[in-house]
Amino acid sequence: MFTNIDHMAICVKDLNNSIYKYETELQLNCSYREIVEEQGVEVAFFETENVNIELIQPLSPNSPVYKYIEKKGEGLHHIAFRVENIDEAITDLKKRQFHLLQDTPRKGSHGSKIFFIHPKQFGMLIEIVEKGEL
Ligand code: CMX
Numbered sequence: 001m002f003t004n005i006d007h008m009a010i011c012v013k014d015l016n017n018s019i020y021k022y023e024t025e026l027q028l029n030c031s032y033r034e035i036v037e038e039q040g041v042e043v044a045f046f047e048t049e050n051v052n053i054e055l056i057q058p059l060s061p062n063s064p065v066y067k068y069i070e071k072k073g074e075g076l077h078h079i080a081f082r083v084e085n086i087d088e089a090i091t092d093l094k095k096r097q098f099h100l101l102q103d104t105p106r107k108g109s110h111g112s113k114i115f116f117i118h119p120k121q122f123g124m125l126i127e128i129v130e131k132g133e134l
Contacts, residue, residue, distance in 0.1 A: 001089060002081035006129045007045070007052040011065050011077040015057035019044050028053070034109045041065055043109050054080075054109075078116070078125035086113045086130035093117070093128075105130070 012018040019030045028046040035042045040063030046053040056077060058066035068077060083089040086105045093100060099118040108114035111132025119125040 001083055001092065002128075003084060004082045005051050006080040006082040006127075006131070007054045008079050009043075009054040009056050009077045009127070010075060011056050011058070011069050012074050013057065013069060015042055015044055015055060018055050018057075022046055022053075022055070032110070035059070036107070036109050038107045039063065039065075045109070076124075078119075078127050080114075080127035080129045082129050082131060084130070086115070086128065089128050089130075090115060108132070 010018075015033075022028050023030060028048070030044050031047050032045040033042065040059050041056045042059060043057075044055045046055075056065055058064075058069065060066065065077065090100065090103060090105070094103065099121045101116040101118055103115075105113035105115055108127075108129060109132075113130045113132070115128050117126040117128070
């Protein structure tokens with residue numbers, strides 16, 4: 001079902017500052033930025049040959065990412081697996097008693113559709129993504 005790792009996401013306090021560090025120190029190129037209102041975050045993407053890296057900055061204390069950074073600090077926030085059909089993935093994982101945080105897809109970046117598996121199930125937050133048009 002999970003055809004690929006779509007991206008690995010790292011939460012940061014200051015997106016501009018982190019983009020600068022990733023570009024100058026890791027020599028990665030920031031190819032895309034977007035505010036994802038529904039998640040209360042701004043994201044920036046860096047493409048590598050196989051897995052993209054997403055930096056996420058919370059836009060307000062209401063964002064779940066804000067709470068996470070307060071508790072654990074900056075660092076790996078989630079891994080996102082890509083699926084071909086998100087509705088089928090939700091139906092299948094629900095049938096298999098997965099602890100899903102949503103039972104309908106939400107809007108992600110790049111016009112994608114997303115939902116999450118609770119971090120307690122695998123010891124980390126997992127996002128499931130159906131690629132969008134952008
Ligand atoms: N990775 C690992 N563990 C995590 C986690 C993460 N990203 N986020 C939360 N947790 C853990 C917490 O540390 C906590 O564990 P303990 O009870 O052992 O302390 C537990 O999960 C519960 O977390 P909480 O701090 O009490 O917070 P909430 O229950 O209010 O919220 C969660 C947790 C996962 C439901 C919420 O963060 C959420 O809905 N996340 C999904 C949405 C999201 O993160 N969106 C941002 C990214 C969007 C994007 O990339 O587009």
